[in-house]
Amino acid sequence: MAPSDTHRAIDAVWRIESARLIAGLARMVGDVGVAEDLAHDALVAALERWPESGVPDNPGAWLMATAKRRAIDLLRRRTLLERKHEELGREIDARQEIAVTDLEAGIDDDIGDDLLRLVFTSCHTVLSTEARVALTLRLLGGLTTEEIARAFLVAEPTVAQRIVRAKRTLADAHVPFEVPRGAELAARLSSVLEVIYLIFNEGYSATVGDDWLRPALCEDALRLGRILAGLDPNEPEVHGLVALMEIQASRSRARVGPSGEPVLLLDQDRSRWDHILIGRGLAALERAEKLGGALGPYALQAAIAACHARARNPGETDWSRIVALYGELARLTPSPVVELNRAVAVGMASGPASALELVDALTSEPSLAAYHLLPSVRGDLLAKLGRFDEARAELQRAASLTRNARERDLLLERAAACARSLPSN
Numbered sequence: 001m002a003p004s005d006t007h008r009a010i011d012a013v014w015r016i017e018s019a020r021l022i023a024g025l026a027r028m029v030g031d032v033g034v035a036e037d038l039a040h041d042a043l044v045a046a047l048e049r050w051p052e053s054g055v056p057d058n059p060g061a062w063l064m065a066t067a068k069r070r071a072i073d074l075l076r077r078r079t080l081l082e083r084k085h086e087e088l089g090r091e092i093d094a095r096q097e098i099a100v101t102d103l104e105a106g107i108d109d110d111i112g113d114d115l116l117r118l119v120f121t122s123c124h125t126v127l128s129t130e131a132r133v134a135l136t137l138r139l140l141g142g143l144t145t146e147e148i149a150r151a152f153l154v155a156e157p158t159v160a161q162r163i164v165r166a167k168r169t170l171a172d173a174h175v176p177f178e179v180p181r182g183a184e185l186a187a188r189l190s191s192v193l194e195v196i197y198l199i200f201n202e203g204y205s206a207t208v209g210d211d212w213l214r215p216a217l218c219e220d221a222l223r224l225g226r227i228l229a230g231l232d233p234n235e236p237e238v239h240g241l242v243a244l245m246e247i248q249a250s251r252s253r254a255r256v257g258p259s260g261e262p263v264l265l266l267d268q269d270r271s272r273w274d275h276i277l278i279g280r281g282l283a284a285l286e287r288a289e290k291l292g293g294a295l296g297p298y299a300l301q302a303a304i305a306a307c308h309a310r311a312r313n314p315g316e317t318d319w320s321r322i323v324a325l326y327g328e329l330a331r332l333t334p335s336p337v338v339e340l341n342r343a344v345a346v347g348m349a350s351g352p353a354s355a356l357e358l359v360d361a362l363t364s365e366p367s368l369a370a371y372h373l374l375p376s377v378r379g380d381l382l383a384k385l386g387r388f389d390e391a392r393a394e395l396q397r398a399a400s401l402t403r404n405a406r407e408r409d410l411l412l413e414r415a416a417a418c419a420r421s422l423p424s425n
Helices: 003-029 032-053 059-083 086-106 112-122 129-139 145-152 156-172 183-204 215-231 236-249 275-290 297-310 319-332 336-350 352-362 373-384 388-401 405-421
Strands: none
Touching: 003 032, 003 059, 003 112, 003 129, 032 059, 032 112, 032 129, 032 156, 112 129, 112 183, 112 215, 129 145, 129 156, 129 183, 145 156, 145 183, 183 215, 183 236, 215 236, 236 275, 236 297, 275 297, 297 319, 319 336, 336 352, 336 373, 352 373, 373 388, 373 405, 388 405
C-alpha cells in the first residue's frame, strides 16, 4: 500500500475509532483532555509505523493497545510522584494500582457505557454552548480544529481556544466521567440533544457564508444522534431528534439548485428526496411514540416533518395537522419562532389573511427584531394578498438581515418579482 493510501486509511480509521478510543481512555485516566492526548499519541505512532508495516487487521485494537501502554506508563509515573508526598500515604498507591489494573482490563470491555459518558461530559452544562459544540465535534466527531473552524466559518485559533478552555474547565470543575442520574439526567440530556440539534441546523441551513447547505455537519449530527439512540434506546426524545434529522436530511438533494441556489420546500422536486432516510425517520418517530407519554419538542417537530414527508406533492400536505402540532409545540415550549412557524402553517391551511394577522402580532416582539425570517414570511403573505409594494419592502429588509449569501440572493429575487408584479404607472 502506498504511503498516501496508508494515510487515507489511517484517517478513516481515526474517524471511526477515535470517539471509542477517547471514551475508554477517559474512564481509565479520569480526564478527557489527557485521554485525547493519549489517543493522539497512538495516532502519531500509527502514522509512523503503518506506512512500513501496513495497516493491522484490527486497527482499532492496535490503537487502543498502544494508547493503553502509554496510559499505564502515565499512571505509573503519577504513582511514583505521588509516593513522594507523604501526606497522601498508601491510599493513593492503592488507588493508582487499581486504576492500572482497570486500564489493563479495559481493552476488552464493552465501551458503550464509556461512549455515553463521553457524550454527557463533552456536553456538560458547565461549558458554554459554543464550547460544547466544538468539544463534541472534536471528541465524538473526530474533526480537526481546522475542520470545525471551516464548518462554522470561525477563525481556527478561536476554535482551538474554545477546545482548550473547555477541557481545562472540565478538569478544574472536577466533572466526573459518568452518566448523570436522577434529576440531573434530564437537564444534561437536554444539553446533549441541543448540541446535536445545533450542529445539524448549522449544516441544514447555514447562518453565514456562501453555502446554503453544509452536508458534512448534517452527517456528523446524524451519526452522533444515531450513536446516542443506540446507547440510550429508552429515551423517546433521543429517537424524536433522530427522526427529525433523518427526515430533514432526506430533502438535502432537492434543497439546492444546479448553481447552489436555495430551493424552498413547496418548490422542491420530491422525487429527489431520499426515501431511505424518510423511512428511517418515520421508524424513529414510531419508536418515540411507542415509548409512551406526551411527545417532546423534538418528536413534535419530527411529526411535523413527517407530514411533509408523507405528502407526494404540496397539495396533499395535511396543513391542519401541522397547525395543531405547532400548537402543541407552542404550549410545550413557548417561543415567538414557533408562533411564526405556526402562522406559516395557518396561511397554508386557512389563507394568507389569517396568517398575516398572526405575523403582524409578532412584529413588536423584541427577540425577532433582527430575525430575517419574520419580514420574509410577512413579505410572502403580502405578495399572496396582492400587496406587492409592501411585500417588496419586507423582502428587501429580510435580505438585509440575513448573513447567508445564497439566502440573500433568493430574497432579493423574490423582492424583484414583487416589483415586476406592480401595476405600471
